[in-house]
Amino acid sequence: MALKIVKGSIDRIFDKNLQDLVRGIRNHKEDEAKYISTCIDEIKQELKQDNIAVKANAVCKLTYLQMLGYDVSWAAFNIVEVMSSSKFTYKRIGYLAASQCFHESTDVIMLTTNQIRKDLSSPNQYDTGVALTGLSCFVTPDLARDLANDIMTLMSHTKPYIRKKAVLIMYKVFLKYPESLRPAFPRLKEKLEDPDPGVQSAAVNVICELARRNPKNYLSLAPLFFKLMTSSTNNWVLIKIIKLFGALTPLEPRLGKKLIEPLTNLIHSTSAMSLLYECVNTVIAGQYWESVGNLCVQKLRILIEDSDQNLKYLGLLAMSKILKTHPKSVQSHKDLILQCLDDKDESIRLRALDLLYGMVSKKNLMEIVKKLMLHVDKAEGTTYRDELLTKIIDICSQSNYQYITNFEWYISILVELTRLEGTRHGHLIASQMLDVAIRVKAIRAFAVAQMATLLDNAHLLTGNTQRNGICEVLYAAAWICGEFSEHLENPMQTLEAMLRPKVATLPGHIQAVYVQNAAKLFATVLKGEEGNTDGTAAQEASQLMIDRLPLFVQSANLEVQERASCILQLVKYIQKLQQKDVEVAEEVNALFAGELNPVAPKAQKKVPVPEGLDLDAWINEPPSESESEDEQPKAIFAKEEPKHSRPRHTEVDEKELARRREARKQEQANNPFYIKASPSSQKVYQEAPGVEHIPVVQIDLNVVLPFSCLPMSDQYVKMEEERRQKERAEKKKKEKKKRKEKRSGRGKKHDSAPESEEDITPAHMVDIVTEEMPENALPSDDDERDPTDPHKALDIDLDKPLADSEKLPVRSHRAAEAQKSPTDGETENATLQEPKKKSSKEKREKKKDKERDRKVYDIQGNLQDGSQVVVSVIFENKCNSFLKSMEFNVLDSLNSKLQRPEGSGPHDGLVVPFQLPPGVSNEARFVFTVQSIVMPQKLKGTLTFIVKNEDDSTHEKLDFKLHFTCTSYLITTPCYSDAFAKLLESGDLKSSSIRLEGVNMPFHHLLARICFHHHFSVVERIDSCASMYSRSIQGHHVCLLVKTTVSIDAKCDEPTLLGNVLDEIKQTFSQC
């Protein structure tokens, strides 16, 4: 007792447990980082100890620190050690740490394969469970491939606890190793009807996730799911199933009809909002809108009116989905949605905004935007205000300004938006101004006038700060004024505004535009003064330029400087000419002649590749790969260079060319995607009857309100209203006249009818110039699916019968892989393959049902103390009969003996302590004693068993061989680099070396393979070589130095062992 206390206290000197650590951190609020760094030092000490309990405790603390954000990747190996502890307490901690810290690039993961496999087949279900949970977090493609079969077996485990977990983790395995989907799918499907509800719901979850990504492959499961849906009462499961149907129905319309009834029932009856919401979503996605749509919209309205913010939000979200397919149903709830704009919850307002986007029409656009502008004024947070701003612009500009009937109104809205302080979206407003001014020709005069006012009042925009994003607007203003300066009332005044000294505080790219457009304006001024005999105004303009431009010549911005000095010289030259009374206006204007047309954003991409040009073909043959490594950089260069050179010409004669051109034109004419040149695209607006005759509202620019008190758009709203009314009245008159002519006194009712969309004609003759596209534009630029999407790989046809090549790689004893090599003769065949073959032979001889008694024998060498070897054998019953009374026997050799219980003879078999129902697997372990481990060994053995059918039972036997390779005597043992160096220096080791021929894989794969197949661990890796270490069960050290040139230098204190291990390594690599 006393001893125990003393021992405990000694242990605890080192042992600051997790609670102490947490308490410590909380007590050291001021110097937390320092405290933690001392803790980490302590942990490092603890990790060096042999006591697994201390290690586990340290790892547990590390997990906590990892959560706080500290890097613990250095302890990855220790985590693996704790994971492989045989005690559940520590194993649990180890797996937890691994699941938190490991990720795909953690290199020790490759060491865990065997450990995980062992845990998966542990008789203790919680060991298995903990391994599955951990694996679900850090599964890599390699792990998935190696363990897929083990996990698949676990799906039929006797314990539902394990089945459930195995089913769920299969999804992760599919993602990492898509080849496993087809072989595993039948079993997964079986689990949909598992007696345990947990397993069933897990299977539903997995299939639902799979089907959502690639629905078409799962259509055949619909009847099964339909059955589940009508029978299940578990809402969690129901939601998943309904979601699944949401993905399936678009592909199979008949399914929709069948679902209407159960869905309607659920919508009516359920009290669970989550289920209701899922049903509504599925209805929206599916094809049964006619019958249930109205019900859904009603339910959504109830949700939106609910006081629960969450329901309100989701209601709006679902509405926006409906909007895409059935806008009419949503538009009738406009009142409710506008109301939501006043909600105090920002996310709800944003949702409502989204909805408004789809609800606008020509008729209500102005009204909605007016409401939004009010919100812009009220909005407190800049993010929300910015969101409003972008939404306003989105709403107005959608589908090519389809809903705007009055562009003067829109320009004034844009101008009003420039008053927002601190918005990030100056750029957006600017690009809208440019877009409208360029594409709507009729609005240019008005736009130019507005922009001139903006430039004149630039100080209001730039006012306080440089970072003010709104000054981007001036970029647009300056460009519009310059480019369309012929519309300017008073170009001289604008020119003066553009050359104010304050401009020099603007960002460089804006100044550059200012300078360039000042020149354009200057040209316009000259042109305006041309006729005048008195040339003072023109000379004043030149003088102004010459006075102000030097400021820009000094600019730090290169672009500004260059343009300014260029223009300054030009103006100086012009001034000279002016003094000689030479007319220069025409020449100066010629500098800026010609119109700039808008180019479609995707134009460049759509330029078709000319016939006969293969962009992927080599122009110069790539240099051969045999060149030495040092020259590689040069080679890369040479490869890239040709890309810049001229494309290869193919020789085609003139006739051929003409023919092709003709064919292309023909093709374009028939191609609906080819956007033709502008004349035809103006059609939309010309179609409106009598557009030319609409009286254009005259705007007296002199009465434009001073800029600072500008809610001008309202004016236009009013004007527009009046205009529309007038139009209507006129129309009425006309109609009345018409009717009077025909028959009097019938049209009254019709007059009061609300005006329909088509009745509103735009105020201007708006010709939206279509953006230019290159000739022969290619129609296709669909957004392709993200090529990195992991689900893409899972698009696999599941109904095709399974081919043999698709079977999951069955784990096998290391030695099993060596047997495929041609050097081994037929007789060498052992372990896994052999029993399979034999059993099939047996089958044929007895001419029984083919599925009779297939079994898989998986043998893992598992090694412990000096002379003992543990072999675990997994028995799996693949036939439909019950197997019992299994006896395992091996013919001992001098060197290796099967350990039998005392009192039994040397040739007695061992009873396998379990029976196997069909489809079940289990593991048994057998201990062998070996004397010498320097040579590989083969042992012959037999398994006898009774096959029990319903009516008869037979006694059968199966022969097998166990192959003890030298590798299997090695145990993965970590080694620190200093200890490793000492070992090499000691001189006790004999050396040997091999070269691996024809190995062509990345270095780290090579290392991983050696680690995996031959139980080595990496000590250190420096650039092109890595040192590796392993130890035999009898304490022989084996050291390897592996180089990227795939040679291995090895040292070991036992040369025979070393030679055999190297041979085995060589064999491993000769197969790949």
Add this chain to the structure above:
Amino acid sequence: MRFLLLFSRQGRLRLQKWYTAISEREKKKIIREMTTMVLARQPRTCNFIQWKDMKIVYKRYASLYFCLGVEHEENELLALEIIHRYVELLDKYFGNVCELDIIFNFEKAYFILDEFLMGGEIQETSKQIVNRAIESSDMLQETMEEYMSKPAF
């Protein structure tokens, strides 16, 4: 589900669980964004946030925020249920759970979570079965555990 985070009102992380493989740097970035974003939310606003290509569903229980990142197609209300169920499980295990329970027994909080969710999917919808699984694996642990038999705090 992509991840689950628990953090305090001060933005201290109490638990993190990731169901997709992402780099440490990315994780830290997400954690930082989540805490600032969720903590900045006004009271009495809805519990959902659209964030990049996913939905964030969060809920506050006493001084702790539970924050779940789910796929875009996921059902938000179900996500809330999941959070709530997890809180119930914690409550059952610790008996009226508080933040300190989770701080000092953070590994237990993970174990409970692992029995409830796995690989980002719901593993068990029955509270009883989850509780039973945790109890029996704890039993397994307690019998072996003589070493770390200190009081919790």
